[in-house]
Amino acid sequence: MKLRRDASFGFLLLLCFCWEVCAIGPEDLERNPAVQRFRTYLRIPTVQPEPDYAQAIEYLTGQAKELGLPTKIFEFVPKKPILLMTWKGSSKEKLQSVILNSHMDVVEVEEDKWKYPPFEAHMDEEGNIYARGSQDMKVVGMMYLEAIRILKAEGWAPVRDIHVLWVPDEEVAGIDGWGKFYSSKEFEELNAAIVLDEGHISYNNTYIVNNGEKAMWWLVIQGTGETGHGSIYFDNSASENMFKSLASINAFRDSQVALVSSGERLPEEVVVVNSVYLKSGSPTPEGYTMNIQPSVVEAGFDVRVPPVEGLGPFLTKRIAEEWAPKSRNMTFYFKVKTETQTGEIPITTADDTNPWWYLLRTAVSKFNATLSPQIANGASDSRYARMGGVNALGITTIQNVPFLIHSHNEVMNGYEFLKGINVTTEIVRLYGSFSGSPQTSRSVL
Known part of the structure; x- marks a missing residue:
């Protein structure tokens, strides 16, 4: 009806x-x-x-x-x-x-x-x-x-x-x-x-x-080096190289925070870089071996890149040359990387x-x-x-x-x-x- x-x-x-x-x-x-x-x-x-x-x-x-x-x-x-x-x-x-x-x-x-x-x-x-x-x-x-x-x-x-x-x-x-x-x-x-x-x-x-x-870049950086006794110094260890990378990344992060704090940029206009994990060491049932320097160190970062023309290629170059250079036995890859074929x-x-x-x-x-x-x-x-x-x-x-x-x-x-x-x-x-x-x-x- x-x-x-x-x-x-x-x-x-x-x-x-x-x-x-x-x-x-x-x-x-x-x-x-x-x-x-x-x-x-x-x-x-x-x-x-x-x-x-x-x-x-x-x-x-x-x-x-x-x-x-x-x-x-x-x-x-x-x-x-x-x-x-x-x-x-x-x-x-x-x-x-x-x-x-x-x-x-x-x-x-x-x-x-x-x-x-x-x-x-x-x-x-x-x-x-x-x-x-x-x-x-x-x-x-x-x-x-x-x-x-x-x-x-x-x-x-x-x-x-x-x-x-x-x-x-x-x-x-x-x-x-x-x-x-x-x-x-x-x-x-x-x-x-x-x-x-x-x-x-x-x-x-x-x-x-x-x-x-912002583009989501989930970045993983890995460093490798010779293992050795924890009581001695030797050059080019995995941990040493990773610490250099972390120092460079933190300096860049501080520069982005300063741009927001000073009012020069809005939060959506700066790159965000946050460390989300750090993995290294020789695990034991109780924790980690304290007298062995690790041969592999890995760190993960949540990176967010604002849609500013040319910023993506600039940041990729910086990662390759400063954050994870081959000269320090370092490599990197992205678990996720949002961008078009042109990088825009x-x-x-x-x-x-x-x-x-x-x-x-x-x-x-x-x-x-x-x-x-x-x-x-x-x-x-x-x-x-x-x-x-x-x-x-x-x-x-x-x-x-x-x-x-x-x-x-x-x-x-x-x-x-x-x-x-x-x-x-x-x-x-x-x-x-x-x-x-x-x-x-x-x-x-």
Whole structure:
């Protein structure tokens, strides 16, 4: 039986919308369907290093079925599924699509440091939901789905395809997720114009939008030399050579910190170099042998390179000549190195010459908010989209929640979550309604 859209039905529909995205007290949050769907997703332990992707895919596929969204699952690497939901657009002109991206995995937890169990999604009397992934980034993925739920209930439909993408392993560099996906025929067939991804918790009614990010270089330096007794000096030992490298690296690091401290550069404009491990010595059951100088020393560094033209080749040369020179029996390699074939680091234009930026700005302005573009210090899946020549903007439409990404007691407020759904709904509406054919925007600072 087909329902007639008369005035009374419209009023009832409006009441349904209000129930989904509004709440005035803790009891309302407990009964709110959108909040409860979010909490259910948070309880799925997709925690590295052994995320339960199967349970997440089962839950999300069920949500897609409720929404009438066809799904596909890709596995470029066994047990690392990528789930694609598609809302077909009405246009016959083969308009480029919109991708709403989120990753399913979350980082490890130290449960004894948490106020509540991290996969219980406990909600306190103020509506604070404590769970790993509540900020990074299960909240974003669920806001996408709730926005689609609202738009479908309104009877709205997009002119261009909208894809909701759920990917694995972002928290471990995304190599087996977007790293395989962005160069595949499956990605090419989506004909994407824009990828929306995670951003930053915002304050003061200004949404921080990541239009680029520092390149992630996970650098490993190794030194070798003759072994010898711990009581004598001899030249060119592995440890001696590594200490020289560490001195050079720390001097460079200090120069970058000084540029920020003096105000000459913003944090997103300098190279970040942090030592993450140092490995050497001859292990014993009790520790290490104290009277043997090691023949091999290895150190790892998390290096983040801002998208400044020519900086990548400059830094590579410095590593080869100063940090790990062959003359000191040193070698180096990268576990991860983000760059295009030309060595450039692409960013997305963040002004009104890019229609996707304009539409995003227009959407948030309806909530009296503004946008602030930022080059992210951390890495996200957006870099793969940009390396594939596609616009990518990272925004989390959440405000006034303490920034606790990767921290103990990660939390999301239920009321802010519902507000964020409203903003996300307007973004999806404007992106899906846009019938123009923008050129892909890429640039390099």
